[in-house]
Amino acid sequence: MAWGMASEACCYVYYPENENDLLEIFELAKVRGMTVGFRGGGQSYGDASLNGEQILVDLSGWNSILDWDSKNGIITVQSGVTIAQLWRRVVASGWWPPVVPGSMNPTVGGCASMNIHGKNHWQVGSFGEHVIEFKALLPNGQTVCCSRYESQDLYFGMLGSFGMLGCFLSITLQLKQISTGAVQVTALSAANLDDLLHIIDSRKDEDYVVGWVDCVVGGSSVGRGIVHTARHTELSDKNIMTDDGSNNKHELPSKILGILPAQYLWFFLRIFNHRVGYKIVNMVRYYSGLLRNRHRFVQSLAQFNFLLDYIPNWKQAFCPGGLIQYQCFIPYRNAHTVFSKIIHYCTDAKLQPYLGVVKRHRNDDFLISCNLDGYSLAIDFSVKDSNRARLSSLLAKLDEIVLDAGGRFYFAKDSTLKPEAARLFLGPKTLARLIDLKILCDPNNLLQSNLSRRILPELHDYQVNN
Ligand SMILES: Cc1cc2nc3c(=O)[nH]c(=O)nc-3n(C[C@H](O)[C@H](O)[C@H](O)COP(=O)(O)OP(=O)(O)OC[C@H]3O[C@@H](n4cnc5c(N)ncnc54)[C@H](O)[C@@H]3O)c2cc1C
Incomplete structure (x- = not known):
């Protein structure tokens, strides 16, 4: 099942113990005429870690920390190590993973692959910018070691190539040094989209900035929300959590508001899984944020970064249909126009997202990349039998708006992108380069997934005679 539970597939799942087992799986697939997909933590919203009716290699058992240099903050891990394992191992020594997603459950291999x-x-x-080197097994049987200085093509190609070129075995990361495991957070309310983007842009000297958007409200308040900024605290700051070697104070609370047991709260969230419910939740969130405007507080890095893990299994609130996320990246100058169009289109279609999140981004040099100098908007939709078809046609319309504005898409979150849109986003040069690399690494075209077949069927068209 995909993390968002809106797509599922039956796969032949293998749990290799080591590199040799994986080589045998590649051989078996070749002999049987089957394809091979990879799965780390299974935390991609859509179908990236599914390979329907085919082989799926679950790498979550490759979860050893191989080397930890706490003096220089350099760590080498097997690709199935999770972000949770990683930060828990290093935080007490004064280090933190420089890039983490909104949940601590993804694996390092999954983070590198996307x-x-x-x-x-x-x-x-992005995550890849902090990868010093990685070791990977390619389906052609080769084991490669890649860095910015060695096998550069594969380094910039594999990081972001959604598991299509090879399997990460181990990854060496440069971590970020921290004085404390805490951040000073400021909450700022924004009256509309203009205000929100302005606040995000004007806080670029902070360490972290994220904007929550109310996508349900209309009129002059379209795009209102709350921006959270955070800055690493120094030992000289007052009221910080100092490190005493224990991880307890970094962990997420097991009770929300000090009394409600977090593990059962998803059940309560179910009550709000409809349009009126989204309106209520968004309104309460906005007005409570307004009351606490400019409020400053201290949180652990884990509490700030992994907000989405506060309520375990919250996605169950969206059963039985599940949820999908649509995340688009828009160049700086077009972001305001595109985001307001997107919110208006959703309102007109009566398909309001229950959650919207805005982040600021920059360009990078990776072959497959959604990143650009601008903003991303991620909007989450509850999927039901009654809205599945309408959602798909709404998102196809949004794809056109995004492409017209020179925008990009993020495969880790995607569930609906069509090949025409994926082709336009990547462009012929990038696509040709990806296919060249794939032919080199995977001459038998073994590596596939439901995502790759859906968005880039031409990636699997080639046949090399060997
Ligand atoms: C609640 C939540 C919040 C999130 N927040 C963010 C966020 O803030 N920013 C962000 O960028 N993403 C975010 N994500 C998305 C998530 O970080 C990515 O989807 C990530 O790839 C998941 O890692 P995984 O280990 O679960 O990989 P999976 O979902 O299992 O697989 C993802 C891809 O990686 C490939 N893969 C996995 N392991 C390997 C390997 N060893 N070698 C080669 N390929 C491999 C798979 O083939 C697949 O294509 C979030 C996800 C969730 C559920």
């Missing part, structure tokens, strides 16, 4: 970003993307870039 080249994920955090709430600090415009500052520090």
Whole structure:
């Protein structure tokens, strides 16, 4: 099942113990005429880690930390190590992963494969920018070691190539040094979209910035929301959490508001899974944010970054249809126009997202990349039998708006992109380069997924005689 539960597939799942097992799986697939997909934590919203009726290699068991140099903050891990394992291992020594997603459950291999970003993307870039080197097994049987200086083509090609070129075995990361495990957070309310984008842009000297948008409200308040900025605290700051070697104070609370057991709250969220419910939740969130405008507080880095993990299993609130996320990246100058168009289109279609999030981004040099100098808007929709077809046609319309504005898409979150849109986004040169690399690494065209077949069927068209 995809993380968002809106797509599922039956796969032949294998759990290799080591590199040799994986080589045998590649051989088996070749002999049987089957394809191979990879799965790390299974935390991609859409169908990236599914390979229907085919082989799916679950890499979550490759979860050892291989080397940890706490003096220089350099760590080498197997690709199935999760972000949770990573930060828990390093935080007490004064280090933190420089780029983390909104949940701590993804694996390092999954993060490398999608080249994920955090709430600090415009500052520090994507996950791949902190990968010193990686070791990978290619379906052609070769084991390669890649860095910015060695096998550069594969380094910039594999980081972000959604598992299509090879399997990350181990990854060496440069971590970020921190004085404390805490951040000073400021909440700022924004009256409309203009205000929101302005606040985000004017806080570029902070370490982290993220904007929550109310996508349900209309009129002059379209795009209102709350921006959270955060800055690493220094030991000289007052009221900080100092490190005493224990991880307890970094962890997420097991009770919300001090009394409600977090693990059962998803059940309560179900009550609000409809249009009126989204209106109520968004309104309460906005007005409580307004009351606390400019409020400053201290949180652990984990509490700030992994907000979406506060309520375990919250996605169950969207059963049985599940949820999908649509995240588009828009160049700076077009962001305001495009985001307001998107919100208006959703309102007109009576398909309002229950959640909207805006982040600031920058360009990078990776072959497959959604990143650009601008903003992203991520909007989440509840999927029901009654809205599935309408959602798909709404999102196809949004794709056109995004492409017209020179925007990009993010495969880790995608569930609906069509090949024409994916082709236009990547452009013929990038696509040709990806196919060249794929032929080199994967001459038998073994590596596939539901996502790759859906968005880029031409990636699987070639046949190399060997
Ligand atoms: C609540 C939540 C919040 C999120 N927040 C963010 C965010 O803020 N920013 C962001 O960028 N993303 C975010 N994500 C998306 C998530 O970070 C990515 O989808 C990530 O790729 C998931 O990692 P995974 O280990 O679960 O990989 P999976 O979902 O299992 O797989 C993802 C892709 O990686 C490939 N893959 C996995 N392991 C390997 C390997 N060892 N070698 C080669 N390929 C491999 C798979 O083939 C697949 O294509 C979020 C997801 C969730 C559920």
